[in-house]
Amino acid sequence: MSGMSPFTYRPARDELAYTFGGREPVARVRSGDTLRVHTEDCFGGLVRGPADLPSRVCQMPYLNPVSGPFFVEDAEPGDTLAIHLVDIEPAREWGVSSTFPHFGALTSTSHTATLQAPLEERVWVYDIDRSAETVRFHATGSDHSVDLPLQPMIGTIGVAPGAFEVRSTIVPDLHGGNLDTPELRAGATLYLGVNVPGALLALGDGHARQGEGEACGVGVEIATVTTLVVEVIEGVSTVWPRIETDRDLMTIGCARPLEDAYRIAHRDLVGWASDLTGLQELDAYQLVSQAGRAPIGNVCDPNYTVLAAVDKSLLPGPSAAYDGAHARLRQHAAGPR
Template sequence: MTWLNDSIMRRRGVAQGRTPTLHHLTEALQGKFHYTIGPYSDPVLTIRPGDRVLVDTRDAFEGKVKTEQDLPSKVLTMPFVNPQNGPIMVEGAEKGDVLAVYIERMDPRGPNPRGTCAMIPQFGALSGTSLTALLADDLPEIVRKIDVDENGVYWSKRVTLPYRPHIGTLSCSPEIDSINTLTPDSHGGNMDLPDMGPGSITYLPVRTAGGRLFIGDAHACQGDGEVCGTAVEFQSATTIQVDLIKGWQLEWPRLETETRLMCIGSARPLEDATRIAYKELVLWMEAEFGYDRWDAYMMLSQCGQVRLGNFVDPKYTVGAAIDKKYLAPAAA
């Protein structure tokens, strides 16, 4: 992809064309998967900036929902869900830097790949939950197994959805917290943002030495908001390239694609997630693209784009984006 050469990752990353090594983070190499994202776990891999990693991710149910009769409330043990690969250490990464994670490709993994979607008791946006605590009965618990390949997500006889994979959970470690893998926050985490697929670069704030990159929770496709609580969860072979940008202090993750720059916020209520995302975008336009703060704010009111990631997790995730064409330097 030619745009990549103009990406922030390529221009500011320390790799600078160094020939990357390709690592393979297999299940065996991973060993124990992780249910929290934090500074207290043992690294599974150390890479150099610019290296590529083929990551064998497990699905969010850790493969335990094998049939439509395997109800999550029976086969899962909370909080041991959404297993993460990592932590991957990146040489030279220090607090105050950024890891750039370019997702090259995502493939279904294993023979006869199937995805899993489930309605889980006390989970999902149109149900009472542990946080929006009600006395209403639970919705029914339903599991759906869906055939998946590179050409489609075979939802039902009636509907085939496009295969649009993305990574649901991606992050560096927080500085001192160790956060369960269901919760997104300023470190990243379980953002469930459909933009985070092949062709995207996510910029993650580094808060501990080595960055401690965690990755998992592949989705074969997902709608805005992930309204029932789960996407088409599948185990993937995901190839990423990781670079290091020194001295870029981010409060929240950001994302770049060929056409857009996005800032990401995660909070409750949902307007606070949206506020974070838009505020970060205004400040970014001011800091790096020559915009006056108020000009940026008023212009985003005319051309800002909002993506709802999840509104089912313990914090909700929103991305606020702008077309790159509006960020080109002013003509002389």
């Protein structure tokens, strides 16, 4: 792997991307390279206070921008791209969240149409204290405030889809995209199947924190400086996105209705656990049924995301996933000792 200094990319506003696929790469990197990527929030930095209602300052479809894409040398269809998130730092001392008239889990939407009045559009500004590692919520209708743990994550990260598809950055699917899971934090390794030469990796939509499900559809949105390491795993395919941490194996399903996303994630985890351990599939199914967890990513986007997770220590001597890519990238990120 490369021992060079991190490659740094800071896009100008007109260089931000709003799709996966259909974009020329902004840079070429190699397997083993470390990237330091500046990302914007889902509003492109235009929502900065209570008066900046997204409907007034933002324009569809220019929401949820990503930085990239990056062409990863030697990545070919049928390979897997491992992306280890080394560090996610808020780029500003504040973050924002909001409600939208026809968006979120608890309001009428275009897909769940009702006669109720649209939800009020409102903006919340959160104070970020990096030294205390807190995010401060301020109620808008009273003087209540409370500090929540600062848990930076990347909401949107993916590669170009296959079959000449171009997908909006708002959509999560096989290629990754707007996965919106708090599990995509520093220390996690994301595995994505490569669909086009160079993979064309892009990322953005940082959150200072997010509750599971992202009920209102908007996390504590922040710009970030995100450091990551990439590695091409040749000749190994990955259909749905997967995550590995020091503790867990996790698989991600993206679909509507929510139960189909649940089924996709759990079917993939049962198969992955069986492949790594030699357990019969029904034994793996039984173990995941009793010991697994199902964190919900989002229930608001064009596809919903559900994860299936299991503690690796509960599996019988599992083989290292992807030939030990997570441990290898983690060690690489730590540098020489």
